[in-house]
Each structure stands twice: as C-alpha cells, then as structure tokens.
Amino acid sequence: xxxxxxxxxxxxxxxxxxxxxxxxxxxxxxxxxxxxxxxxxxxxxxxxxxxxxxxxxxxxxxxxxxxxxxxxxxxxxxxxxxxxxxxxxxxxxxxxxxxxxxxxxxxxxxxxxxxxxxxxxxxxxxxxxxxxxxxxxxxxxxxx
Numbered sequence: 001x002x003x004x005x006x007x008x009x010x011x012x013x014x015x016x017x018x019x020x021x022x023x024x025x026x027x028x029x030x031x032x033x034x035x036x037x038x039x040x041x042x043x044x045x046x047x048x049x050x051x052x053x054x055x056x057x058x059x060x061x062x063x064x065x066x067x068x069x070x071x072x073x074x075x076x077x078x079x080x081x082x083x084x085x086x087x088x089x090x091x092x093x094x095x096x097x098x099x100x101x102x103x104x105x106x107x108x109x110x111x112x113x114x115x116x117x118x119x120x121x122x123x124x125x126x127x128x129x130x131x132x133x134x135x136x137x138x139x140x141x142x143x144x
Contacts, residue, residue, distance in 0.1 A: 008094055008116050009124050011067035013039040015059055015090065017081055019073045021046040026072040026096070032125025041066060059088040068092035070121055072099060079103040086111045096121055 014033055018025040025044055030051055033040045042050050045057040056062055059069070069085045071078060071094065078095060082104045085093055093108055095117040108115045 004114070005116050005119065005124065008068065008092060008114075009036070011038070011092060013041075013064065013066040013068070015041050015043050015062060015066045015069040015085075015088075017043040017059075017069060017071050017073060017085075018050075019046055019077060020044055020050070022074040022077070023072070025050045026070070026121070027051050028122045029070060029072065029096075029125055032122065036125060039066075059084055059090070062088075066090060068094070070094040070096065071104075072096040072121070075099050075101060079107060082107045086113070094121055 016026060016030055016033070025042065025047065027050065030040060030042060030053065040053070041062050042053050042055040043059060043062070044050065044055045047055055049055060065088070067090075069090045069092070071081050071085070073081050075098070078099050078101050082093065082095070086107065092114045093116070095104060095108070095115070097118060097120045100117040105115065105117060
C-alpha cells in the first residue's frame with residue numbers, strides 16, 4: 001500500500017508556492033509535476049514567470065481551486081504561508097524538508113489538513129540522479 005507521501009502525488013492540480021527573492025523557486029518540483037501531466041500553478045509574488053510558466057501573486061489569484069499545495073518558501077515564511085493555504089480552502093499540504101516549523105505544523109494539524117512534511121518533494125516527482133538515490137534510501141529505511 002502506498003504511503004501518504006506517495007498518495008499526495010495522486011492529485012490532479014497543485015499550487016507550488018515559492019518566493020524566488022528569498023529562496024530559489026522549486027523548479028525541479030515544477031518540472032516533475034508538469035512532466036507527470038499535473039496542472040501546476042506557480043505562486044510567487046516576487047517574479048512574473050518561472051521556467052516559462054506564468055506565476056500568480058497569491059493563492060486567491062489562481063483560476064481554480066487546487067487539490068493540493070506544496071510550500072517551498074524560506075523557513076521564516078512557512079507558518080504564514082500555511083495560514084494562506086488554510087484560508088484558500090486547500091486540504092492537502094506538503095511542506096518541503098527543511099522549511100517546516102513547529103508553528104506551521106501545528107497550524108496545519110489544527111486545521112485538519114492532510115499534511116506531509118520533513119522530506120524532499122523532488123524525490124517523488126523528479127526521481128533521477130541524487131533524488132532517486134535519496135528515495136531509495138528512504139524506502140530502505142521505511143521513511144518513504
């Protein structure tokens with residue numbers, strides 16, 4: 001049976017939230033989702049286009065409600081971004097490894113979100129090179 005981390009990638013539409021001026025936009029996650037045929041809306045108020053895709057300044061600017069959100073912002077912005085995800089009515093949330101905080105995790109759990117955190121999104125959506133090895137190790141130690 002697939003883990004909740006693997007099941008997270010079964011959704012059809014995603015908001016991929018970054019802030020390019022503070023941390024490079026997650027282009028590997030974007031490409032992996034696009035290559036898998038998913039609808040992906042990059043959300044980043046600091047740039048207009050990323051990898052040829054138009055970005056949206058906020059979740060409220062998206063043309064439709066998405067099924068899931070992936071947060072890859074700087075750690076100091078994660079809790080506020082979780083609150084924006086909650087306000088947008090998105091129930092499935094991935095907080096990228098190294099950007100999760102106790103406040104962000106508490107807010108997501110209190111809101112009843114289906115939360116995945118503490119691991120790298122890229123090893124699920126762009127399973128090549130180092131990320132493939134990282135995924136293999138996590139499967140070996142039952143952390144996938």
